Amino acid sequence: MFNEFEMTDNGLISYFLGIKVKQQQEEIFISQKKYMKDILEKFKMNECNPMNALVAIIMKLPREGDGCFVDSTLFKSPVGGLRYLTITRPDITYGVGLVSRYMETPNEPHWLAAKRILRYIKGTLNLGLFYIYDENAQLVGYSDGDWGDDQDERKSTTCYVFYLGSTAFSWTSKKQGVIALSSCEAAYVAAASTICEAIWLRNILKELDHPQEDLTIIFVDNKSAI
Structure with missing residues (x-):
């Protein structure tokens, strides 16, 4: 199932569908750092100002608010990528779920909210899930x-x-x-x-x-x- 393996001095590293699994004797670290970088580069956010907190995304977003409508196909692409990131990033689950409600008729505030999540991703590229054997x-x-x-x-x-x-x-x-x-x-x-x-x-x-x-x-x- 895993499409790439790499044995290093620090343990076994394997990759599967954009997910990196680093295994050592009694611990495992799961992350999607490369996938995050690919998303940021795809949407030209790799040079954006990073955010270290996601407080700004916790806002009230009505379906029909101020601002122009955004192309739904353009909006679905980054949101779909962010949804896949919730596999290893539970901290973005609420924000991603919020913007996902407006996939069909997004407007400018929804687009800005999605970009805030991308800026947060830029500032937290090293985060993942660290499991210790117990x-x-x-x-x-x-x-x-x-x-x-x-x-x-x-x-x-x-x-x-x-x-x-x-x-x-x-x-x-x-x-x-x-x-x-x-x-x-x-x-x-x-x-x-x-x-x-x-x-x-x-x-x-x-x-x-x-x-x-x-x-x-x-x-x-x-x-x-x-």
Whole structure:
């Protein structure tokens, strides 16, 4: 399945569909640095001013806002590339999910938001997922949900991330299927989705001979939902 291998003094390095996997005795580092550079070069952002934080992308983006419309084919290309990057970059999942909602009728604010993510990528090229071997690593989940931030349908967003040991293992950011009437309800819906994922992950880990003997803790930041 891997299309390239390289043995170095620091371990085995393999490549698969733009993903670099560096394996050492008890640790693995997964990244897409070359793929990130290719995206930046393709969209002439390789010389852009980098950003070290993605706070600017967390904004309210209506479907029909100020600014001229952008060619949807042009817009889909960088957004599609960014979606593939979420394989190793959970930190951009929310922002990429946000701009992905406007693939069919993008306008200038949506395009600028996508470019902000690319600028953030430029400033964080060395980030990836670093896994350390630990036979006792426990699955831990974190759940969150905004309330009605979608400007068109007033729906909330479910976000969760699971850690196995010290590194992210599974994550998502997606619009909820129902309209929550309170922040408590939005957080509760997000927590329910998180628990369903936890059950599935526990079953997967059992099949991989890493069963979770203890209870899996889910952290939720809404006292009413808890």
